[in-house]
Amino acid sequence: MSNNSASSFPIGIFDSGVGGLSVWRELVKLLPNEAILYVADSANCPYGNKNQDEIIILSDRIVSFLIEQGCKLIVLACNTATAGAIDYLRGKYEVPFVGMEPAVKPAALNSKTGVVGILATAGTFKGRLFNETKERFASDVKVIEQVGEGLVDAVEHGMVDSSETTQLLKSYLQPMLDANVDHLALGCTHYPFLIPQIEKITQNRIIIMDPAPAVAKHTKHLLEENKLDNKNKEKVPFYIFYSTADTATLKRMLTELNIKNYEVQELDI
Numbered sequence: 001m002s003n004n005s006a007s008s009f010p011i012g013i014f015d016s017g018v019g020g021l022s023v024w025r026e027l028v029k030l031l032p033n034e035a036i037l038y039v040a041d042s043a044n045c046p047y048g049n050k051n052q053d054e055i056i057i058l059s060d061r062i063v064s065f066l067i068e069q070g071c072k073l074i075v076l077a078c079n080t081a082t083a084g085a086i087d088y089l090r091g092k093y094e095v096p097f098v099g100m101e102p103a104v105k106p107a108a109l110n111s112k113t114g115v116v117g118i119l120a121t122a123g124t125f126k127g128r129l130f131n132e133t134k135e136r137f138a139s140d141v142k143v144i145e146q147v148g149e150g151l152v153d154a155v156e157h158g159m160v161d162s163s164e165t166t167q168l169l170k171s172y173l174q175p176m177l178d179a180n181v182d183h184l185a186l187g188c189t190h191y192p193f194l195i196p197q198i199e200k201i202t203q204n205r206i207i208i209m210d211p212a213p214a215v216a217k218h219t220k221h222l223l224e225e226n227k228l229d230n231k232n233k234e235k236v237p238f239y240i241f242y243s244t245a246d247t248a249t250l251k252r253m254l255t256e257l258n259i260k261n262y263e264v265q266e267l268d269i
């Protein structure tokens with residue numbers, strides 16, 4: 001495939017569910033000419049407590065599907081899948097991959113109190129990249145790591161405003177506030193959909209860091225570097241959203257995000 005024809009091919013992006021839409025919306029802002037295929041692995045959501053072998057099998061299945069559809073670059077819009085599978089995927093496939101990484105570096109470098117919080121899944125905290133970054137850039141600050149157990153389900157089930165979710169968030173955030181955290185890095189792509197609730201609890205006392213805009217920037221850079229960016233500005237790009245289970249959650253989120261020009265399909269892989 002020459003890069004000339006490949007440049008008009010879609011970008012592939014996936015997550016365990018709808019969380020990756022927090023990355024999708026940044027990609028669309030920055031890359032308005034690019035067609036995008038999104039896979040929500042709702043049948044296997046959440047990924048957070050699965051072991052690495054399972055994450056590799058699930059991620060590999062989706063990547064293989066996206067490559068069959070002609071995707072020219074794949075974004076792992078899931079911190080857990082990045083932590084568990086990106087090294088394997090890069091070793092197996094030739095397409096460029098972009099992964100997620102909790103913003104531990106900018107959080108640590110910008111902290112004035114010397115205490116930062118990271119909210120992520122158990123799988124992400126075990127990842128090589130996260131631990132290397134923490135060691136390299138956050139050795140001079142105190143890092144409070146908190147697993148956001150239950151938060152992915154809250155987003156998937158449209159329960160972000162429920163009292164149960166507020167209680168869960170309070171139980172995760174109050175110890176951080178007590179420890180004088182001034183930056184909170186969101187290490188799961190579902191969590192940006194909880195930012196209004198987090199802001200309410202923390203009363204805007206901490207800076208919340210979502211890595212999605214930086215990931216979109218890196219994707220743009222990688223497309224240009226590999227001469228894969230779509231230069232045809234005349235055609236309106238198409239967006240397809242696949243779900244490996246019922247499509248209702250995906251449809252609800254797409255309506256809430258006011259997304260236009262798209263198709264939703266069930267995916268049996």
Ligand code: DGL
Binds near residue numbers: 015045048078124189
């Ligand atoms: N959005 C995924 C992430 O960024 C959620 C993980 C899960 O499914 O538990 O890690």
